[in-house]
Each structure stands twice: as structure tokens, then as C-alpha cells.
Amino acid sequence: MTGESPPIRVLLADDQHLVRAGLRIILETEDDIEVVGEATDGRQAVELTAAHRPDVVLMDVEMPHLDGLEATRRIVAAHATGGPGVLILTTFDRDDYLFAALQAGASGFLLKNGTPEDLIDAVRIVARGDALLAPQITRRVIAAFAGPASTAPGRPGTGGPNGPGQRRLAELTEREREVLVQLARGASNAEIARRLMLGEATVKTHVSRVLMKLGLRDRTQAVIFAYEHGVVTPGSAAN
Known part of the structure; x- marks a missing residue:
């Protein structure tokens, strides 16, 4: 041990x-x-x-x-x-x-x-x-949630512009929202650090704060949340 x-x-x-x-x-x-x-x-x-x-x-x-x-x-x-x-x-x-x-x-x-x-x-x-x-599973999650709502099994609605999800989104800082976008694209902490020119420890802190503010358990839920609430739009996952 x-x-x-x-x-x-x-x-x-x-x-x-x-x-x-x-x-x-x-x-x-x-x-x-x-x-x-x-x-x-x-x-x-x-x-x-x-x-x-x-x-x-x-x-x-x-x-x-x-x-x-x-x-x-x-x-x-x-x-x-x-x-x-x-x-x-x-x-x-x-x-x-x-x-x-x-x-x-x-x-x-x-x-x-x-x-x-x-x-x-x-x-x-x-x-x-x-x-x-696994990466292949992440791609399937993104593909389903980036498409029309009817293609995502069990996909709930966003609750509208004044729904609880949108209110939680409003609590994110600009940097935290950028990190959420990268999470939704399936990026690792190292990839997020490189793309946003941050240290990996800083990225880890941002990820933790994003999950806490949005009331999410993990990165997988962050991917789904981002697509459900329009943070990432169809066709943007590869950007």
C-alpha cells in the first residue's frame, strides 16, 4: 500500500x-x-x-x-x-x-x-x-445530447430561461463557464489547461467549483448539463 x-x-x-x-x-x-x-x-x-x-x-x-x-x-x-x-x-x-x-x-x-x-x-x-x-462512450453521450432533443434517451427539458439550471449557470464566472464548455467537449484537465493557458491545479479547482455551483456529481453529468442547457450547441463539440 x-x-x-x-x-x-x-x-x-x-x-x-x-x-x-x-x-x-x-x-x-x-x-x-x-x-x-x-x-x-x-x-x-x-x-x-x-x-x-x-x-x-x-x-x-x-x-x-x-x-x-x-x-x-x-x-x-x-x-x-x-x-x-x-x-x-x-x-x-x-x-x-x-x-x-x-x-x-x-x-x-x-x-x-x-x-x-x-x-x-x-x-x-x-x-x-x-x-x-471511455472515449468512445463520451462521444456517444455528446452525439446524443448535441442532436435534437428527441434523440437523447430520457433527456429532460432545460426548464426555460428562468429554470433552476439556468439560475445555477448564472452563478458561474466567465472562466468557470469556459471550463464547462471544455468539459462538454470531453477535454481532460491537461487539455483544458493547454487550451485555456492555465495550470492543471488551477483547472482542477475550477472544475470542482463548476460541479459544486451546478449541483453535479461528476464530469459526466457536466457534459449532459451543458448540452441540456445550451452551453454547448450542436456542431460545436469538435471546436
Whole structure:
């Protein structure tokens, strides 16, 4: 384990025993990761999350009694601040799962055909409070939300010019709004720093303030928010 930092506490939620066993073996080879429990369905995932307070929940989508998407909603709702990050892990590369997972409050979406290194990196990213979205998935989010409203599954309205989202937007400084635009284009902190000629530490501070002022959990929600509220318009994502 690096330094004196406590290990990352992970809860596994999957109805297949062999999958859980494989995930445990991969994760527990790392000194900074500890598997604290295993759930066989979504209902148990919610219960064990409350009992063990993990940092990350690895959540399958299709499970008995309660599916992973509804379990994610319940976990996020019960732990609005300081709760675990939920990393959706599935074999299904489907847009309906992707959007439902993001709308449920998931912090990441990872396909089971990834490598062990991908999984370990994903757990660490989500544990430190960042969102994980593979580049190809980010492009799909942008494509859906940059198009007509009817093409974005479950896309809510902006609430009009006087809606709560627009009022929160008005609280952003000019620089914070520029950072939000870059987030919506899928830029990393390093890319934002280069484009806006800022230090990466300064960018990180701006990102945190943007998320706080807009009441968002992570960068993924910032992408969706920016398109929903007209901060970025169709065709501007590549600029």
C-alpha cells in the first residue's frame, strides 16, 4: 500500500459467482484495494453498501430481485454526499444501459471485455471522486445530447430561461463557464489547461467549483448539463 493511505474499499455486485471470484482475484492483487463484500443481487447490493460503506461499488446491470440500475439509484439517493462511486460493469454495450446508468448517478461505465488493468485503473479513478467514461462512450453521450432533443434517451427539458439550471449557470464566472464548455467537449484537465493557458491545479479547482455551483456529481453529468442547457450547441463539440 502506498504511504499510509487506507485501502480502497470495494463492494462487488454480480449474480454470477465465477465473475465475482474473478473480480476479487484481480482486485486483491493490488495492495491499495480491498474487497469488503459481495452481493448476489441489487437488493443485497443496497443493503451491503449501507453496512460496509465501500468507496466503490462494482455493479452488474442484469441481476435478480433488483437490477443494477435501480440499485444504483437507491445507493446514490441514500448517500448524496460522501457516498460510494458506482462503477457499472456489464457485457452489454448498449446505449439504453449507458444512459440509464448515467441518469441513475453512476460514476463510470466499464465493459467486461476490458483488461484487468482497465478494471484496476477504473476503481482507482472512481475512488478518488472522478468519473470514468471511455472515449468512445463520451462521444456517444455528446452525439446524443448535441442532436435534437428527441434523440437523447430520457433527456429532460432545460426548464426555460428562468429554470433552476439556468439560475445555477448564472452563478458561474466567465472562466468557470469556459471550463464547462471544455468539459462538454470531453477535454481532460491537461487539455483544458493547454487550451485555456492555465495550470492543471488551477483547472482542477475550477472544475470542482463548476460541479459544486451546478449541483453535479461528476464530469459526466457536466457534459449532459451543458448540452441540456445550451452551453454547448450542436456542431460545436469538435471546436
